[in-house]
């Protein structure tokens with residue numbers, strides 16, 4: 001097997017907004033006459049989700065598509081579930097396996113090397129050379145072994161061997177796969193029980209065992225120990241550049257907490273526009289019945305929890321699996337939202353409930369951190385932003401709001417709801433650079449019954465003019481905007497996603513050096529510059545830009561704000577109603593409810609008072 005591979009080596013970037021292109025020029029469509037084990041057979045570059053015949057094959061193909069930078073795992077699996085209509089536990093299984101195989105690529109590769117145990121002839125270890133599609137077979141199998149402990153080893157091996165034959169190059173690689181995976185101990189769960197009975201600990205779940213024969217010498221594969229950046233990059237599975245950046249910015253101990261938290265899959269949340277709305281009640285039995293007793297719950301518990309937590313609280317998580325809904329009452333500490341959210345936000349623990357809610361127009365799937373950041377920025381905003389205009393104009397002023405990077409619409413919808421309760425009329429325009437994404441926003445507006453209220457535009461936020469907006473909106477709104485610009489410009493900018501790595505397993509591998517970050521920062525700054533120069537109202541000196549990221553990195557967050565203040569004549573808004581605190585908040589992954597919130601950053605900016613003189 002040739003061509004050594006490190007996670008991220010070949011990963012480039014897919015430009016924002018560009019959907020996977022499907023077949024690439026070098027695609028060779030497979031025909032029924034082609035032998036499935038012919039090692040010379042060319043594997044199509046993009047294999048469509050409809051090809052997957054099982055959830056594990058879907059997981060494998062999603063990992064492959066992400067590795068080849070053709071699709072995000074979530075998009076690929078969403079496409080698969082639309083086409084194939086799998087059951088909720090099949091979706092859960094595919095999601096778990098694909099996420100882990102992608103996220104833990106570096107530590108799984110280390111395990112593959114150790115299991116292969118290839119010697120270099122001088123007493124050292126030779127690295128195994130595998131093609132990307134071969135490595136994906138092994139990573140997918142090891143992900144199942146680590147987290148799907150009720151799945152028998154023989155089933156994992158058989159399936160991996162099938163994939164190896166079909167996609168990995170044929171018989172030779174299939175034999176290699178079989179031999180390598182057979183070195184695993186067949187039943188780590190029984191060892192778990194013995195270990196926990198013996199010394200009252202559960203150390204083994206989530207680790208990979210080697211079966212060393214009849215002498216009883218069975219132990220986990222060793223992982224690099226210690227907290228050197230190199231060891232952390234392998235053990236916690238991050239690109240060395242990202243480890244270094246996090247350690248520089250947060251110090252080692254915080255960086256480790258962030259990396260561990262980002263190795264969990266944050267719980268899915270949903271929100272309803274109605275305060276204190278009640279999600280449909282499901283009994284634990286109903287969930288178990290529908291989610292195929294055992295399997296669904298196990299997958300669910302693993303999705304909810306980090307490997308460490310999963311290891312220590314399996315029985316607890318089984319109980320949690322039965323609680324289908326949990327209203328979120330407390331937001332992460334950094335947010336201190338002074339009043340309750342004007343809508344219901346909750347954690348969805350059950351796939352059955354999730355399906356019910358996604359079919360229900362009143363509910364929207366979201367995550368908690370942006371909702372909290374926005375609640376904080378928007379608290380008292382109408383009063384702040386309309387401070388003078390309200391006094392000057394006899395008419396009831398309308399708050400003109402533009403969401404520049406709006407698709408699929410979560411933050412724009414939250415902004416609408418939060419501002420609505422402040423007793424002002426709001427006119428909201430939601431824009432995105434990507435024409436295709438306009439339909440997604442429209443769909444989400446329809447779910448919330450807001451199709452008539454909110455206007456949609458398409459344009460590049462770094463060059464969109466007020467006239468462009470006016471041309472795409474109704475004539476009344478258009479003329480006001482063309483004349484005055486916007487009172488609030490929301491900039492939820494494209495970013496590295498360094499705060500949501502648990503949700504976006506492929507995002508970390510795009511941060512293998514500083515090049516991508518620099519490009520993002522350039523885009524972010526040009527969006528800020530254009531918002532200040534063109535979109536933000538020049539007649540309202542209290543007009544604000546709300547800058548948001550899903551990142552925790554300084555250059556995209558505080559550093560960007562510093563630059564905007566220095567070069568664009570902006571300043572951070574202070575919240576007079578909240579002890580004059582600057583409206584600039586950061587949430588780190590793992591800080592929130594049950595250690596599960598995503599990371600993110602939000603800041604309100606306005607023109608410096610002196611610039612109005």
Ligand SMILES: C[S@@+](CC[C@H](N)C(=O)[O-])C[C@H]1O[C@@H](n2cnc3c(N)ncnc32)[C@H](O)[C@@H]1O
Nearest residue numbers: 016017405406407408409410411433460461492
């Ligand atoms: C972080 S996502 C926005 C998420 C959205 N605000 C929400 O809460 O659902 C970034 C969005 O910005 C859009 N985008 C990227 N570059 C843009 C640009 N130059 N102008 C406008 N939109 C842009 C992308 O298409 C993507 O939908």
